[in-house]
Amino acid sequence: MMLSTTLSSMVIASVLMLSVWNTPRVDVQRSISVQAVVAAVTAKDSTPLYTEEQATTGAAVFGKICAECHEKKDVTSADFRAKWTGRPLWDLYELVRTTMPDSNPGSLSRDEYAATLAYILKLNGIPAGPAAVMPDTTAMKAVKLDLPPPG
Ligand code: HEC
Incomplete structure (x- = not known):
């Protein structure tokens, strides 16, 4: 009982860590570089x-x-x-x-x-x-x- 509860919370914790670790970082970086390009274009330089x-x-x-x-x-x-x-x-x-x-x-x-x-x-x-x-x-x-x- 104790062991399986501990195990499943460990699994949940690592799934959470994975999703925090992977997805948002990439998206944030991408949107920053796109925004920089768009800003440069609208600025007409x-x-x-x-x-x-x-x-x-x-x-x-x-x-x-x-x-x-x-x-x-x-x-x-x-x-x-x-x-x-x-x-x-x-x-x-x-x-x-x-x-x-x-x-x-x-x-x-x-x-x-x-x-x-x-x-x-x-x-x-x-x-x-x-x-x-x-x-x-x-x-x-x-x-x-x-x-x-x-x-
Ligand atoms: C063998 C003939 C041929 C060659 C070689 C060719 N084209 Fe074309 N191209 C066409 C034809 C035919 C059309 C019109 C297609 C249509 O309107 O359906 C066209 C259309 C285009 C258009 C669209 C023009 C518009 O008004 O939007 C562009 C851009 C273009 N070609 C660029 C190129 C470039 C760059 C190359 C070289 C890498 C190239 N073409 C090589 C025949 C050719």
Whole structure:
């Protein structure tokens, strides 16, 4: 009697400790980093969505692969900007990653897709920064694109 009561309270105690120990810590950390990104975006300072190095790689990928079917204006036109403004960066990344190149979807690495996206952002006047949001999934989901018309 004594022994089994002690055992079951030990089990309950360790289950409680596990749930306290595991779940909230991860969530707290994640929401902090997402909030930091969102705050940076709404503050309108130059949010480091990509690095200059990514954009350079992306220009090469675009020239070699995407340019077979696309002109730059396909990803800079007023229609394109209007369509994507206000939507998460993740949506555009996932569309490109899962459907492009049209002839062989998913054939590039995540880093190559991120780099190509970096180049597209650069073409749309979004500045490079010292660190990159891409290809971090959580961060990309938190960033809303803002592609205002040029000029
Ligand atoms: C073999 C031809 C082909 C290649 C190569 C190709 N695309 Fe496409 N792409 C298309 C077609 C066709 C569409 C239109 C699809 C539709 O509207 O259903 C499209 C649509 C898109 C769109 C959506 C445009 C919009 O208005 O929202 C983006 C972004 C895009 N492509 C990016 C890329 C990138 C980046 C690459 C290179 C990694 C690439 N594509 C390679 C044929 C291609």
